[in-house]
Amino acid sequence: xxxxxxxxxxxxxxxxxxxxxxxxxxxxxxxxxxxxxxxxxxxxxxxxxxxxxxxxxxxxxxxxxxxxxxxxxxxxxxxxxxxxxxxxxxxxxxxxxxxxxxxxxxxxxxxxxxxxxxxxxxxxxxxxxxxxxxxxxxxxxxxxxxxxxxxxxxxxxxxxxxxxxxxxxxxxxxxxxxxxxxxxxxxxxxxxxxxxxxxxxxxxxxxxxxxxxxxxxxxxxxxxxxxxxxxxxxxxxxxxxxxxxxxxxxxxxxxxxxxxxxxxxxxxxxxxxxxxxxxxxxxxxxxxxxxxxxxxxxxxxxxxxxxxxxxxxxxxxxxxxxxxxxxxxxxxxxxxxxxxxxxxxxxxxxxxxxxxxx
Amino acid sequence: xxxxxxxxxxxxxxxxxxxxxxxxxxxxxxxxxxxxxxxxxxxxxxxxxxxxxxxxxxxxxxxxxxxxxxxxxxxxxxxxxxxxxxxxxxxxxxxxxxxxxxxxxxxxxxxxxxxxxxxxxxxxxxxxxxxxxxxxxxxxxxxxxxxxxxxxxxxxxxxxxxxxxxxxxxxxxxxxxxxxxxxxxxxxxxxxxxxxxxxxxxxxxxxxxxxxxxxxxxxxxxxxxxxxxxxxxxxxxxxxxxxxxxxxxxxxxxxxxxxxxxxxxxxxxxxxxxxxxxxxxxxxxxxxxxxxxxxxxxxxxxxxxxxxxxxxxxxxxxxxxxxxxxxxxxxxxxxxxxxxxxxxxxxxxxxxxxxxxxxxxxx
Numbered sequence: 001x002x003x004x005x006x007x008x009x010x011x012x013x014x015x016x017x018x019x020x021x022x023x024x025x026x027x028x029x030x031x032x033x034x035x036x037x038x039x040x041x042x043x044x045x046x047x048x049x050x051x052x053x054x055x056x057x058x059x060x061x062x063x064x065x066x067x068x069x070x071x072x073x074x075x076x077x078x079x080x081x082x083x084x085x086x087x088x089x090x091x092x093x094x095x096x097x098x099x100x101x102x103x104x105x106x107x108x109x110x111x112x113x114x115x116x117x118x119x120x121x122x123x124x125x126x127x128x129x130x131x132x133x134x135x136x137x138x139x140x141x142x143x144x145x146x147x148x149x150x151x152x153x154x155x156x157x158x159x160x161x162x163x164x165x166x167x168x169x170x171x172x173x174x175x176x177x178x179x180x181x182x183x184x185x186x187x188x189x190x191x192x193x194x195x196x197x198x199x200x201x202x203x204x205x206x207x208x209x210x211x212x213x214x215x216x217x218x219x220x221x222x223x224x225x226x227x228x229x230x231x232x233x234x235x236x237x238x239x240x241x242x243x244x245x246x247x248x249x250x251x252x253x254x255x256x257x258x259x260x261x262x263x264x265x266x267x268x269x270x271x272x273x274x275x276x277x278x279x280x281x282x283x284x285x286x287x288x289x290x291x292x293x294x295x296x297x298x299x300x301x302x303x304x305x306x307x308x309x310x311x312x313x314x315x316x317x318x319x320x321x322x323x324x325x326x327x328x329x330x331x332x333x334x335x336x337x338x339x340x341x342x343x344x345x346x347x348x349x350x351x352x353x354x355x356x357x358x
Numbered sequence: 359x360x361x362x363x364x365x366x367x368x369x370x371x372x373x374x375x376x377x378x379x380x381x382x383x384x385x386x387x388x389x390x391x392x393x394x395x396x397x398x399x400x401x402x403x404x405x406x407x408x409x410x411x412x413x414x415x416x417x418x419x420x421x422x423x424x425x426x427x428x429x430x431x432x433x434x435x436x437x438x439x440x441x442x443x444x445x446x447x448x449x450x451x452x453x454x455x456x457x458x459x460x461x462x463x464x465x466x467x468x469x470x471x472x473x474x475x476x477x478x479x480x481x482x483x484x485x486x487x488x489x490x491x492x493x494x495x496x497x498x499x500x501x502x503x504x505x506x507x508x509x510x511x512x513x514x515x516x517x518x519x520x521x522x523x524x525x526x527x528x529x530x531x532x533x534x535x536x537x538x539x540x541x542x543x544x545x546x547x548x549x550x551x552x553x554x555x556x557x558x559x560x561x562x563x564x565x566x567x568x569x570x571x572x573x574x575x576x577x578x579x580x581x582x583x584x585x586x587x588x589x590x591x592x593x594x595x596x597x598x599x600x601x602x603x604x605x606x607x608x609x610x611x612x613x614x615x616x617x618x619x620x621x622x623x624x625x626x627x628x629x630x631x632x633x634x635x636x637x638x639x640x641x642x643x644x645x646x647x648x649x650x651x652x653x654x655x656x657x658x659x660x661x662x663x664x665x666x667x668x669x670x671x672x673x674x675x676x677x678x679x680x681x682x683x684x685x686x687x688x689x690x691x692x693x694x695x696x697x698x699x700x701x702x703x704x705x706x707x708x709x710x711x712x713x714x715x716x717x718x719x720x721x
Contacts, residue, residue, distance in 0.1 A: 173402040178660030189410035315529035322524035
């Protein structure tokens, strides 16, 4: 959502260097690097340099609160996804126990803490199992699109020429297309609009992949174009390094620094797209997996008759998952952007005079 | 052009002449290039959609596969020409599109172009209402958040904006239906009007199919009220998402402009804080809103598909969902291509407007 606002690392660094107040406390750390004093920077471990960990250390006050809330929400969803068989009292396609069927539209309470659906499923169990589907789709979709998008972006940006022009035109055309509609068309193409167990999840994930490839492509290509002109790439060319080596060694690492941010933004969009597909009846059948959007679709007629629990719980699951991911992404975006970062107040007393004079 | 702007030291009389001429030519050239760029965009999308929709087979088998015998199917497929080479069909499809012929729906036999005309207006009307909601909510709240930067109101508004983004439009719609239709039954939750309104609308001579315009034209204010009451909840459900985007944009940009020197100079001249924010600072902060409008309208059209299904708003999205269920892929393809064309044209118009207002956008 806010990818266009994200400045290139270069401009971020220069902006930081020219700001007088922070030259002492945070001597020009690159975006994503923790804002620590000189002596501390030397001994930071690989762990503290990981994207989210470094952001967490860097954050203060409200931003830290947002980041932690987001991380907690994401953690809950992940735990639900991994331990769904242990947390959920019933299976996602279980209609009853040995004592008989659950019954339809039972209000929350008793053995079904969140009630049962029109189809007679346990709402709580389906919401918990739904986390598994959501996480599976995100992982497949985002990893595939990063893989394809990054490779295409690197090659297209570095080699250029007619290949680059064609890819840019296609990516721009796809980028401007409403994601949900493209995902719909893709899902028709992949599965003919029908879905089986893992087939359904794979179809949804592939549909979302195609939508996201252009986003990674655009970002990585722009970075590659910028890096291509940098002296270290030129010196590599002079030294006789092959194109593959330059792309994979010199450019890849530098061009992919903003990807964690796009990753979070895309994960939330992936969930919304999956839910949208499910809501339009392109979801995964209730017998093969649990999917929140599909449950909401089935709950639509209930709402007008006052049966709220079949809609509210899966809906809240979507909202909280997307909220969690977005909060993490937002905080990372703010912390990467020196204009938006809330600064830690100087702790030591002997720093103060220096800041006042600066 | 840019040189003239970046050198304010040049004499005023000369620059005004020097700036105007090339910038006019620059705009014309920009509009032309931008217009020519629509053609490959639409072409690529149409091609993509056509071939993707045909990967799994022909539309007749998809729609009627279970209901007809093999011989009957083969006959229908042959009659419709779906057994010819795919490239022949593709060029025929492109030719028909140029003539405005989107094919004929398999399930109900209606020409897709007439579906587009009859239901498209309802979608446009919904998006229009939703945009109004987004402006009314997003811009003032964004100003408020920027003015109270990093304080409690700002934090609350930002969380609200993220919540607006995190809530799928159909879930927002269902909650609104639940609250205002069931728990507190004060607003209608389905359709574009009561049966009576629909009856009156069907009798309008030379209808525009925009209920708002038609109601004003016939001067029937109870109908007008009914139409607006029906539009309120869908518009809010669809508008919240974009309102959140506007809020964030206005906030970020207003924070930038509020730090500018002309704001300080205004403050030193005793201009009230309210006036500074609402008159002096917000105008430059609005330009980014115009540049994202294209994306937002594309998002809204996709969101309209979901909102219309939630509120039984008889527009293109509602029909799209119906045809999806019926597995009528000719109609689906027609609607999707049509929406893609609308998005491409909207993006073009938005870019032109942005270039007109902000010369930096032009090449």
